[in-house]
Amino acid sequence: MASDIDMPDADAAKEQTLMYGTDAELDSKYPNRPHNLHKTLPFHSLFTELFNPLLDSTKKNRPPTARRKAGPHGHSNLSPHEARRHIIEKYIAKWRKDAGDDFYPAMRLMIPEKDRDRAMYGLKxxxxxxxxxxxxxxxxxxxxxxxxxxxxxxxxxxxxxxxxxxxxxxxxxxxxxxxxxxxxxxxxxxxxxxxxxxxxxxxxxxxxxxxxxxxxxxxxxxxxxxxxxxxxxRQMKIGATEKTILDIWHPDAETLFNVSSNLRRVCWELYDPKVRLDGGDTGITLMQCFQPQLAAFQKQVGSFERMVSRLKPTADDDSFWIEEKLDGERMQLHMMEDPEMPGGKRFGFWSRKAKDYAYLYGDSFDPNGESALTRFIKDAFAPNVNNIILDGEMITWDMDVDHIVGFGTLKTAAISEKESKSGIKTGQRPLYRVFDCLYLNDTLLTPYTLRDRRNALQSAVKNVHRRLEIHPFIEAHSYKEIEPELRKVVANASEGLVLKNPRSMYRLNERNDDWVKVKPEYMNEFGESLDCIVVGGYFGSGHRGGAHSSFLCGLLINKHAKPGDADYEKSYSFFKVGGGFSREDYANIRGRTEGKWKDWDAKRPPPIIELGGHADNRQHERPDQWIRPSESVVLECKAASVEASDKFRMNITLRFPRFKQLRIDKRWDDALTITEFMELKDNVEQEHAEKEKEFKIEQSRRKKARTTKKPLIVAGNDTVATPYAGPESQLFSGLAFYIMTEQTSPDKKTKAELEALVKANGGKIVQRESDDKKLVIVAEKRLVKVKSLEKREEYNIVKPVWIGDCIRQAEADVGAIPFVLPFEPNRHMFYLLADDQLPFEENVDENGDSYARDIADVDELRQILSNMPKKSENGFDSHQFVEQLDDHGESLDHLKNHMFGKVLAYFEDEGENPEWSLQVQLAKNYIRFGGGTVLDSKEKEKPTHIIVPEGEEPTLDSQPGPLPRTVGIGWIEKCWAEGTRVDEERFQWG
The missing domain is CATH 1.10.3260.10 (DNA ligase, ATP-dependent, N-terminal domain)
Structure with a gap:
């Protein structure tokens, strides 16, 4: 603090009041905070003496805002990194000399994205x-x-x-x-x-x-x-990271920021570089937001064994934990004693981005307060818990379907729950899933192992159903246990898995191998390549500005339609792709489509291109320009998986699509149609099901063999499983059918035709109801007799379409043990008893898609897609959505420092060739900077890529699993030049 002799001058005192007011709370909270003795530097000094020189030192094109010469800086003998440090050090020294030790006013403008004291402007x-x-x-x-x-x-x-x-x-x-x-x-x-x-x-x-x-x-x-x-x-791009700036300000600045997320505190407590933090100041504290530990990304496709080895198993303890990765927002909960608060406790909630959410989730137990969570969780903590810090995920839970909902709905659900006074148990609500305990009763737990922290969590916290729950985990001992769990989360459309080392301590703001993310998109079977027509283009930003940087691809409705037909050239929007293109690829697409693009007019959209939201007159994912399919090009793309999305006309889209190559050998009408894609999708899903079946057989090889179909229930609650011998079979053997009316949909069949179908497949026909438990009553019209049966509330009544579905499925499953299909509430049941409602709903998923039956036709597919929930537009906060998406770390391949993130590269040796050695050293640096790994040996761990000199053959060892890609060094150089990972096939040898 300034001494009595060094008092601030009048200008400095005036600025002090201007920035901080006369709030005595600041002086009590920061009694030793620094005061500037003189007026702060001019605003323009930031870019004339700091930003512009930093941009000059990057040796890149400076933005148009930095055109003036900043003068000689004398850094020619320094490396770029040293030069940047020198520029920052020089500016800080000038500030200390001309203004004083309170650098916080400048720091919050240098790295505004880290300033948590100033609210969001709400301006884009x-x-x-x-x-x-x-x-x-x-x-x-x-x-x-x-x-x-x-x-x-x-x-x-x-x-x-x-x-x-x-x-x-x-x-x-x-x-x-x-x-x-x-x-x-x-x-x-x-x-x-x-x-x-x-x-x-x-x-x-x-x-x-x-x-x-x-x-x-x-x-x-x-x-x-x-x-x-x-x-x-908050888009500075000045050529220096916040880590560099903090480190230059004070050696402990980054450490303090990690435990506090408070830039003001970093500047005011660490203004003297000679004064270091005590050990007690480097840990997290109650009601002070910290930067949480993060999970590392999976390094290699299918490398489960390698991932487990990185979790540091020991001879005495080879266990690791498997948790489901939740699709929500990372949230830390703080609770401390406060006699002035209702219930005697005060709460704090902060996101990973250090945003304060106590206003939304609550700050006390007050049952009458406006909170989306705390008023419901008074019973969540053991009586002896005085204070605690929890780490977890805030997710949206839909009580009607009892299932998690996507993270984009979280804020809307939380606001609705906060404002609700009814206590209704249905609808969507926030649910806090806890997976770690970092502080308990004045004791810091981060130095303890995860297993010890989990034990503390179990003793301190109790589940409050669908409000606050401890996140479950599975203790595993072999990498073979990962894939079946991953397949489960794929089936449930979940985020993925997180593998954790139970012997590890908690490390603030680190991504290390103690926690590793495993996501479904890394599984090999979802790598299907698709040839799709380009129907729209989006202009880019940054270095891709001024031209199309991404494209809207669609599926043709009918490739055989002729000019003049209603369906000619018509397509449905399907996905948007912008990754994997090189400059040459962009140039080729531009050259083949030059002069054919038209600006998209939202008031008069082209009738041949239908976008998402079509039914509601919305235009989701609207492109900047569009092009007729007959004048367009076909792109071959690959993707991670297929997922539901109301943003595209197909109501499904590709997850993480990536450009592979331009198909100049294909005409526009050779691109995929809707029907062709659905067939491809079915094939991928069938292969997935076959692999799951093989795994289950392997697991149960010592048990009694059985089919993959579980016993299925018919009307009388009995199980029927009979051999299938073709269209005329014994499929319905043992069942009696009382057919009361004809079939009217999806096609018309008379009562006599239905009876003939049943007889041909081994069923028995009766002409009245009975107490026979194997009786199936069939009707589709509410005749007098049918109404009479409904009033008695004794029988379920089945639609005739069920008969056709059973026969069709049996014909499709030739060679498998046939079975009659389980009843589906909407498709099969004309009248359903209340007691059977829930059991029958378990035969279909939340969108009405059967677990046991193939989709019958396109109309049924459309119906299922129309049942899929639409994301709410009301109350949607785009700023928060972007922050949450960033929290997930999704799809970083477009970033130059992550484009080799899954690459394990091994370079073949070519003796004393100096030119090759120089190329290798440079290429290795590219790989490392791009997030990849360079292997010294291909015996210890298997490479994904082997880099060889031009024209040379690699030396491949016999190893299990897929062979590595063998590419020339030109592939790495091309990727680096383009700033994106281009497809390897154009550079592959052999």
């Missing part, structure tokens, strides 16, 4: 563009206004620089440069900018936001305004 690119149009008083229909609103579109459309396409701040710089209020840098200090941004984060209307932007516009030049926009969007 288009909202800022509309405000700037008003602030600069330009016509909203002018080219400049359109260029900002359509910042992803190529610049030449608006007589603008192509280089700014996809760079919103850069596009704003172009527009503002034409009409600046001042040409030279302004006089606003960093303290003034912070205080004004605080105001911006607190106002809610566009008029209030406009007044603040007008204030900035009057006092800043275009370059200052553009950097301000980057700070508001």
């Amino acid at each position: 690119e288009k909202a800022i563009a509309k405000i700037l149009i008003k602030a600069t008083k330009i016509n909203k229909d002018s080219e400049d206004a359109k260029s900002m609103l359509n910042w992803k579109l190529p610049g030449q459309l608006y007589k603008s620089s192509v280089s700014t396409a996809g760079d919103f701040a850069g596009r704003c710089f172009e527009v503002l440069s034409k009409r600046p209020m001042r040409s030279e840098v302004g006089e606003m200090s960093i303290a003034e900018v912070n205080a004004t941004l605080d105001q911006l984060s607190q106002v809610g209307t566009e008029d209030q936001q406009l007044k603040i932007f007008q204030r900035f516009y009057r006092r800043m030049n275009p370059e200052e305004m553009t950097w301000l926009i980057r700070m508001i969007l």
